[in-house]
Amino acid sequence: MQTAAHRLAAGLVLAILGGNAAARAPLPTVAMLVPPEASVVAAVSPELPELARAQEQLEAGDFEEAVKTLQAGLSQPDTTDEQLVELYRLLGLAQLYLGNEEKARDAFEKLLQARPDFELPKTEPPKIRGLYARIKEDIRKRRVRPVTISLRQIGDSPADAPIEVAARIDDLALGAKAKLYYRRAGAQAYSSVDFVRHKASKEEYRSVVPAYELTSEGRAYEMEYYVEVADAAQRRLAGRGDPFNPLRFQVLAPQSGGGQKPMPQGGGWYENPWVWVGVGAVAAGATAGIVVIATSKPTGTLPIRITIREAP
Amino acid sequence: MRRRRGFVALALSGTFAAILCCDSPRGDPSLSFELFLSGAIADRVSSFQVALLSAGTALDCTAKQCLKDEVDPKRLVPLQDASGQQHTALLFPASLPDGGVQEVKAFGVPVGKDYTLVVEALSKSNPPALLGGSCTMKLEVKEGLNTSVLANPIDIRADGGVIDCDPRL
Numbered sequence: 001m002q003t004a005a006h007r008l009a010a011g012l013v014l015a016i017l018g019g020n021a022a023a024r025a026p027l028p029t030v031a032m033l034v035p036p037e038a039s040v041v042a043a044v045s046p047e048l049p050e051l052a053r054a055q056e057q058l059e060a061g062d063f064e065e066a067v068k069t070l071q072a073g074l075s076q077p078d079t080t081d082e083q084l085v086e087l088y089r090l091l092g093l094a095q096l097y098l099g100n101e102e103k104a105r106d107a108f109e110k111l112l113q114a115r116p117d118f119e120l121p122k123t124e125p126p127k128i129r130g131l132y133a134r135i136k137e138d139i140r141k142r143r144v145r146p147v148t149i150s151l152r153q154i155g156d157s158p159a160d161a162p163i164e165v166a167a168r169i170d171d172l173a174l175g176a177k178a179k180l181y182y183r184r185a186g187a188q189a190y191s192s193v194d195f196v197r198h199k200a201s202k203e204e205y206r207s208v209v210p211a212y213e214l215t216s217e218g219r220a221y222e223m224e225y226y227v228e229v230a231d232a233a234q235r236r237l238a239g240r241g242d243p244f245n246p247l248r249f250q251v252l253a254p255q256s257g258g259g260q261k262p263m264p265q266g267g268g269w270y271e272n273p274w275v276w277v278g279v280g281a282v283a284a285g286a287t288a289g290i291v292v293i294a295t296s297k298p299t300g301t302l303p304i305r306i307t308i309r310e311a312p
Numbered sequence: 313m314r315r316r317r318g319f320v321a322l323a324l325s326g327t328f329a330a331i332l333c334c335d336s337p338r339g340d341p342s343l344s345f346e347l348f349l350s351g352a353i354a355d356r357v358s359s360f361q362v363a364l365l366s367a368g369t370a371l372d373c374t375a376k377q378c379l380k381d382e383v384d385p386k387r388l389v390p391l392q393d394a395s396g397q398q399h400t401a402l403l404f405p406a407s408l409p410d411g412g413v414q415e416v417k418a419f420g421v422p423v424g425k426d427y428t429l430v431v432e433a434l435s436k437s438n439p440p441a442l443l444g445g446s447c448t449m450k451l452e453v454k455e456g457l458n459t460s461v462l463a464n465p466i467d468i469r470a471d472g473g474v475i476d477c478d479p480r481l
Contacts, residue, residue: 117383119370150385150480150481298423299419299420299421299422301417301418301420302421302458303457303460303461304362304415304418304431305414305460306414306416306431307412307414308408308412309466309467310467310468311469
């Protein structure tokens with residue numbers, strides 16, 4: 001009964017938002033509000049069940065439930081930027097359909113914090129695109145600036161030494177925090193360290209990956225990391241990399257004393273596990289190399305001539 | 313009469329050749345009129361930041377603000393420096409040897425069309441501020457060494473004014 005009532009409400013709201021065409025065929029128009037980009041999001045990152053459920057609820061006209069589902073999705077700790085954008089976009093739409101323009105505005109503002117250059121697809125109804133444009137303009141006028149982060153990426157680093165990571169974070173919202181997440185490549189979980197504000201500058205921050213996390217192992221290995229600024233509710237506001245698309249650096253092997261492990265006495269070379277580790281590594285490397293060569297995109301070198309002049 | 317006309321033509325071509333010769337050591341006539349520049353303006357530039365936006369990325373080139381405040385850095389095309397290191401944008405110390413034109417190179421640019429090149433001039437202050445920037449649109453990058461692109465000129469205010477943002481990406 002409730003769903004039927006909401007379907008009717010959806011039809012009425014669509015009649016207001018979308019004009020006569022929407023009134024003639026309300027449900028297909030609701031479906032149009034969930035563009036095909038959503039399925040692309042699901043394809044490139046691990047699925048967020050809340051997104052799919054919220055889309056179904058929106059299509060069914062169950063806007064209140066969709067809001068609850070989307071808020072549950074936003075409270076998930078490991079959402080990617082793309083998922084955040086989609087969650088806030090759908091939340092904004094759901095709130096609009098419930099008549100909560102202020103809440104819709106809040107959702108779209110959050111969307112713009114996560115992706116300042118985000119534009120709604122042209123398939124959205126003109127009324128919604130118009131509201132979105134007004135919100136963007138308001139943000140510009142009120143100088144509500146999105147959080148931005150500039151990070152000097154970590155280069156290959158020696159083992160057994162801490163790594164200091166410097167970042168510049170502008171317009172960090174009150175209550176928001178920046179963290180560096182890192183893990184050994186292939187490990188399940190990330191460890192994290194906070195970014196601490198530099199005493200001399202309000203925008204300069206630093207964090208340190210402790211030396212004990214970068215122990216020497218006799219050979220180089222890879223670390224994965226990402227930086228995230230999140231608000232008090234742990235919603236991502238900005239970042240570099242994410243849990244599923246982390247940045248990487250190598251922890252280098254020690255230069256001296258790099259001798260090979262002694263062969264076990266009395267056995268053939270094939271009994272030495274290090275031989276097979278080496279063979280496996282070479283095979284994996286060759287396979288990876290072939291894949292990289294086969295899939296790498298052609299690149300070019302671009303010479304650029306720069307000129308300056310006095311402003312008129 | 314024909315002899316006189318020939319003399320005038322010879323004199324004109326000689327003068328033209330002299331201008332090309334002396335103003336542009338590279339022998340590139342298209343540059344000769346763009347080299348003039350006030351030294352005072354050039355002295356205020358510490359470095360140039362070069363970034364490339366992929367096709368379809370919305371950018372308001374008239375906005376007087378830092379690129380990083382306008383576009384998510386994730387939308388920038390990764391570029392390599394001369395050592396092969398990949399960056400979101402390349403930073404080149406300013407050096408205007410020809411009195412106004414500096415040639416830099418971006419490596420490892422993915423082949424494509426409709427790129428937008430954004431060059432920003434950074435001040436010598438700490439942190440640096442934005443002196444000015446320019447957009448050059450509809451660029452195509454082909455495989456291998458491309459022909460040199462003349463970026464649109466960067467307008468810098470003579471009164472010492474800057475745009476109050478740190479452009480570093």
